[in-house]
Amino acid sequence: MKLTNEGIQDRASWENKGYKLPQYDREKMIEETKKNPAWIHFGAGNIFRAFQANVCEELLNKGVISTGLIVAEGYDYEIIEKYNRPSDNLSILATLKADGTVEKKVIGSIAESCILDEDNEKEIERLKEIFRAPSLQIVSFTITEKGYKTRSYMNKVVGLLLERYNAGKLPVSVVSMDNCSHNGDKLKEAVTEIAAQWISEGKCDKGFLDYINDESKMAFPLTMIDKITPRPDDTVKQMIVADGVENAEPIITSKNTYVANFVNAEETEYLVLEDKFPNGRAPYEKGGFIFTDRETVDKTERMKVCTCLNPLHTCLAIFGCLLGYTTIHDEMDDEDLKRIVTILGKDEGMKVVTDPRVLSPEEFLDAVLTKRLPNPFMPDTPQRIACDTSQKLPIRFGETIKAYRKDAKLSTDDLNVIPAVIAGYLRYLQGTDDEGNAFEQSPDPLLDELKALSPEEVLKRTDVFGVDLYEDNLADRALVIFERMQGKGNVRRELEKL
Template identity: 30%
Template sequence: MPRLTAANLRSDSVHLRGFSYERDAVTPGIVHLGIGAFHRAHMAVYIDDILAQNPEWGIIGASLRRPDTKDALAPQDFLYTLASRDASGTRCRVIGSILDVLDANTQRQQLLDIMADSKIHIVSLTVTEKGYCHDPATGELDQAHPDIVHDLAHPSEPVSAPAIIVQAIEMRRQSGVAPFTVMSCDNLPANGETTRRIITRFASLRDPQLAEYIRENVAFPGTMVDRIVPATTDADRQMVKDIIGLEDAWPIMTEPFTQWVIEDRFPQGRPPFERVGAQMVSDVEPFERMKLRMLNGSHSTMAYLGYLGGYQYVSEAIADPIIHQLIHGLMTEEAMPTLPMPRADLERYRDQLLERFANPALKHRTWQIAMDGSQKLPQRLLGTIRDRLAKGEEIQRLALGVAAWMRYVTGIDEQGNLIEVKDPLAARLRAIADAAGRDAERLASGLLEVSEVFSADLRADPVFRTVVTGHLQNLLANGALATAKAVG
């Protein structure tokens, strides 16, 4: 079967929607670092809609770690299929907004030169929490991170996202080109401010004058991004091939729902995001906090409990009345009261989330969501817990999410099988678990000492320690579903 390419693309199929612009006329205006599945299901789709009217906003993508995205998309002119799935079926469209993908490991100077070009107005990121080389518990740059140590010693050969951005800004400054806007699209609390703080701190360690220039001239708008994007499987590739009649090496699976809230701070200009469904606001924080605490906090809790309970997919987990009740209660009783938004809006969002979780066509694996928990917990659960503890309020369901993570990172499931724990701290977490055995108090105490996850105030809080340890004891003794049922 022929490969998906510009020459082979035919949009006359009722199952396939192609782009409606002349792709040869598109010029790049955005460089995106971290050209993974989420970006291709979210921002690249919004830009694809924009290009019909504004062809100067094409995307140059960059892979910072592995060349697999470039290798998959280059033979197909960087086109790919977006497959939106729900119970009613699958709808496919081909996305053409990505003009090129660079491998930063082998094309570093080319990437920097493009970022330094005056036609680039925005550099955006989806590098996941760990890509910021920061301490998730504090949000500050981790100056001991190996990539940061390397980048301070070799500023013209950067490997980390913060250092690549700083080097490109310095190149523009030296040539008299105004700096681009830096737009994080990752699930970080106050992602714009956090990115600004990390980048200016790195710059200050490299050159205080450069840091001052960045503080005075570079904008870091905050964003809230929302779309569920499972990992693509071989079965997905076959399904897409059957629908479009072309071979696509890396199609993207997603849901119909998509949301993007953006702070309107782009001094060097921006695409008309509002024309294609994005919401432009002066302050993204309330939306971001709502999403982190309701969607992401629920997702992580459900992933750990669901995986331990034997559920491979989120839709299976939320279909269990025990987990459904727990997640409904977590959002309603513990997360929503911490959010400064109208109760009716939060209830609608909650109900919408529960419906999205239950989408049977979206094969979102609990194991995938469980990845990198040490990076995710501070944003998704611990901030909510901290706020509730400060008011003397209950944290039973939120603390169960933390305890379920502790049980998960032991690396042994409830049937005695190995869990492939994907986490930057996996070896260290497993060593703590092995030393503690099935002693819940030792295990909880050991993991609470991991300062990259738990800040000093939480480690010292007797209520937090007691509730988490109690849940962990029940998880070890009775299993995930029985413990979730008891919490309710």
């Protein structure tokens, strides 16, 4: 079984192995998409293939849309050269469900793949052609937050937007779908900074900046995205190979990107978008996207980052490293850890949760606790989540502390898990686990600086915790717990008390 246009013509072989195949005329879809492109996405990574491409696949299957997606890669060209094009832009999505079942599906919605390489005249000319198309409605990104700070990448993107300006100031929505706060604002800031410089250098006229700032022409909506798509998993690969699919071995590119002809991902997914699309859009809400206003997107992000997911992740990351765990799902089999993250979310966090209305915080949290974190097929690690912890603590815990201090009916004295997590972080900075063995701490820009400080000095760092922990007795309580965590087995004993 070969994952190509020709290979999937043998539908019986694929369907007999449990694969869902495209239900539409893919050749016709590709032709229509190339002629009248509606959506181009930058960042040919796993989340795009597992989420956005899958939503379009569903809508194509239902006949809701007639055009698919164009994907462009501006960082690691080998993804396109070694995976997309040899597979005719087809992909296998393995959805790993919490009940242990795997849904296998061939995704055909990607009609064309492009390389954002200024040295390749043919590739750049095709991208310019796409950006000049009146039909283009969405230019989206999953390039990580640092992608917007990478000048060489953003220069090429702004050059394509200038092409659209020169084609008649055609409207378009420029959409960050990266998992970072106020992503649309960060994207707009990067674009406007480059445009302003180009105007001062005489590379374009000042009308280009007016075009960028005119929301009736160019919009930069905020979004909140949530879906876990780890690197290709060996168990999934073995399953696909056993089915008879060729070339399932993941490729590691020269830039250390893991790509394969399959993506493994969790079932749960959310994409909440500010509904600002000056050139219109297809009814993607029929595929599960949630369109709303700017304030509501903000609220969904706060709900996720401050209460229902990210604080639980950081709690498990810190104590997972201290207790020697290497997977999040194994931690959720630990009764102590499962209990404390449940208290953290359902009790301490839920009292001050921001309710966005378009999503239920209770249902979101319940899915996190019962489906997402315990999912044995999701090979996420506490060590990965512990990266950059000093940058995450202010939002994930500082905001909850602020909310407790503002509410006359609440007191930080009622918080038990949060001071224990803070104490756990101090214990983590020591670099030895609960058995007294040294472990390698995850990368963090402040790691060496904080390790050189006393625990009392660390707790004074408002940049790390987002609040003054000495304003009430949180710092003192954390220090007491930290002292009790010294010595073999005492981290575990403290968790047993919570």
